[in-house]
Amino acid sequence: MLDINFIRQNLAEVKKSTAEKGYKTDIDAVLKMDDERKEIQKKVEALRTERNSIAAQMKGGKPAPELIEKGKSIKQELSTLESELSEKESLVNNALKTIPNVIFDDVPLGGEECSVEVKKWGKNKEKGTDHLDLATSRDWVDFERGAKVAGAKFYYLKNELALLENALLQFGMKKVLEHGFSYMTTPDLVSSRVLEGTGFAPRSSEQSDEYFIEGEDLALIATAEMAITGYHMDEIIDEAKLPLLYAGYSACFRKEAGAYGKYTRGLFRVHQFNKLEMYIFCLPEQSKEMHEKILGIEEEIWQELGIPYHVINIAAGDLGAPAAKKYDLEYWSPVNQKYQELTSCSNCTDFQARSVNVRVRRKDGKVEFVHTLNGTAISLARAMVAVLENYGTEDGKLKVPEALKPYLGNRDEL
Numbered sequence: 001m002l003d004i005n006f007i008r009q010n011l012a013e014v015k016k017s018t019a020e021k022g023y024k025t026d027i028d029a030v031l032k033m034d035d036e037r038k039e040i041q042k043k044v045e046a047l048r049t050e051r052n053s054i055a056a057q058m059k060g061g062k063p064a065p066e067l068i069e070k071g072k073s074i075k076q077e078l079s080t081l082e083s084e085l086s087e088k089e090s091l092v093n094n095a096l097k098t099i100p101n102v103i104f105d106d107v108p109l110g111g112e113e114c115s116v117e118v119k120k121w122g123k124n125k126e127k128g129t130d131h132l133d134l135a136t137s138r139d140w141v142d143f144e145r146g147a148k149v150a151g152a153k154f155y156y157l158k159n160e161l162a163l164l165e166n167a168l169l170q171f172g173m174k175k176v177l178e179h180g181f182s183y184m185t186t187p188d189l190v191s192s193r194v195l196e197g198t199g200f201a202p203r204s205s206e207q208s209d210e211y212f213i214e215g216e217d218l219a220l221i222a223t224a225e226m227a228i229t230g231y232h233m234d235e236i237i238d239e240a241k242l243p244l245l246y247a248g249y250s251a252c253f254r255k256e257a258g259a260y261g262k263y264t265r266g267l268f269r270v271h272q273f274n275k276l277e278m279y280i281f282c283l284p285e286q287s288k289e290m291h292e293k294i295l296g297i298e299e300e301i302w303q304e305l306g307i308p309y310h311v312i313n314i315a316a317g318d319l320g321a322p323a324a325k326k327y328d329l330e331y332w333s334p335v336n337q338k339y340q341e342l343t344s345c346s347n348c349t350d351f352q353a354r355s356v357n358v359r360v361r362r363k364d365g366k367v368e369f370v371h372t373l374n375g376t377a378i379s380l381a382r383a384m385v386a387v388l389e390n391y392g393t394e395d396g397k398l399k400v401p402e403a404l405k406p407y408l409g410n411r412d413e414l
Contacts, residue, residue: 001096001355004034010102017102020109020316030095037088044085047078097196100321101351107316107325114315115328121299122308128334129392131385132266135161137396141267153256153264153271160398160414164387165274165380167407172276172378173247175301179293181247181278186227188251189218194230197355199322199348209255224248224277225374232281233356237370239363243282243290247377250275263340266385273381280373283360284350287371291347294375295327298343301377304403307386308332310339322348331386342382345375 007014008031015027054071057063108116135141140161146154157165173183192202200222201208211220221227228248237244252275262269278297280290295311302309314326323346330339350369353359360370391399398414405411 001093001351002099002101003354004031004092004096007031007099014099014102017316018100020103021100021319021321022111022317023098023100023321025095025098027099030092030099033088033095034092037085037092040081040085040088044078044081047074047081050074051078097355100319101324101349103316103319104325104347106313107319108313109317110315111317112315115312115318116315117310118313118327119299119311121303121310122306122332124308124332125334125390126337128389129394130335131268131388131392134388134392134396134398135266143266151271153269155267155270161384163408164384164398164404164414167404168378168380168383168387169249169274169276170407171305171403172301173249175297175304176247176276176278176377179245179297181245183247183249184228186221186224186248186250188221188227188253189213190221190226190230191217192219194233194356195219195226197233198226198229198352199320199355200226211253211255220253221250222254223252223275223374224250225279228277228279228374229352229372230356232358234358236359236361236367237281239283239360242360242370243280243286246279246281248277248279250277252379263336267381268340268385270381273379275379276377278345278375278377281353281358281370282373284368284371287347287349287373290371290373291325291327291345294345294373295329297377298329298345298375302329302331302342305387305401306403307342307390309342314344320346322346322351324349324351331390333386333389335389342386343376343379346373348372348374 002014007027011027018025018027051071051074054067054074058067058071108114138160140157140159142156142158146156177183195210196202200210203212203219210222213219227250228246231246251272253272256269256271278294280294282290299311309329309331312328312330314328319326326344326346328341329343331342333340349371352372353369358370359367361367387401388398391401393399400408400411400413408414
């Protein structure tokens with residue numbers, strides 16, 4: 001979330017950015033609510049001071065009856081006001097969650113169609129192999145039994161395709177480790193504080209895309225980003241230790257409630273998949289550099305895999321609440337003859353860190369919030385789609401990309 005004081009000091013900018021992202025939050029109403037909170041806070045502090053004064057007067061002797069009555073009256077009034085203050089603080093906190101992060105100056109304005117291509121790599125093929133047709137013909141994937149066991153858009157990977165998934169993971173791990181990331185596996189469940197602190201919609205929202213556990217304050221993660229955001233929750237990190245680079249591997253669960261009208265064939269958009277996610281905690285002055293670092297690693301991965309792609313600077317209207325700027329790397333689908341989503345990376349500045357209270361202690365003793373960034377190293381389901389489309393052969397085989405051969409017994413084809 002944003003700092004309330006930052007909002008007050010940069011009101012025009014926050015209002016403009018909120019509107020550009022497509023949010024309809026009444027920011028003036030939020031500030032008025034906070035003014036009301038401040039008034040209650042003043043009354044509470046005044047009563048606490050008076051209560052302490054009376055307590056001091058009552059020491060060392062028998063207090064006067066009127067002093068006792070005064071103390072009782074203050075205690076009762078204070079209890080009522082403290083309850084009001086707690087309720088108002090909760091309302092302000094929830095209202096602040098509806099105000100998205102402020103976009104950077106170089107973010108394109110407008111909706112999804114206004115995103116701008118900033119890079120392009122590789123030669124686009126004019127013909128490709130349908131990944132689902134190839135995988136089904138080779139008995140590599142089973143959606144029918146997946147649906148029988150768990151419902152539509154769940155699946156089993158089998159034989160060479162399961163091995164390909166493992167090869168992609170091993171290749172991705174090698175790349176992130178080379179770039180100084182620490183590898184970790186994460187919990188597949190997080191609390192509502194972590195989920196909402198990361199910037200995802202709460203259980204009560206109609207826009208929520210997560211699976212929640214009935215009767216418990218838990219949700220299945222949509223990405224390892226969620227679990228890693230909470231890793232240093234309520235901690236203060238020494239400046240000398242930053243940046244901290246983590247690569248989290250996890251299963252990811254998504255209802256895909258917002259996928260209406262989008263490409264959903266086969267493995268491209270499913271309810272469960274595995275992903276290797278990059279995540280960085282850093283100093284505020286480092287975050288723009290770290291954003292480019294993550295993008296560079298993503299590009300390196302797909303260049304070595306030989307998959308044509310372009311990079312787009314996502315327009316404000318298509319940014320989520322936490323991101324100040326986001327790049328998407330989209331691969332060229334020779335089957336659909338268009339670019340399709342593959343990876344993304346976001347600079348969330350201090351938006352997430354403020355929500356989960358992750359701070360840095362500077363060398364001079366000053367404490368402030370860190371910046372957080374996230375980016376996909378390998379989203380395995382979509383990665384398999386991209387490889388099958390680009391390396392499938394007319395005779396139903398799959399050529400193995402050079403970068404993956406060491407993880408597949410140095411085979412030339414599957």
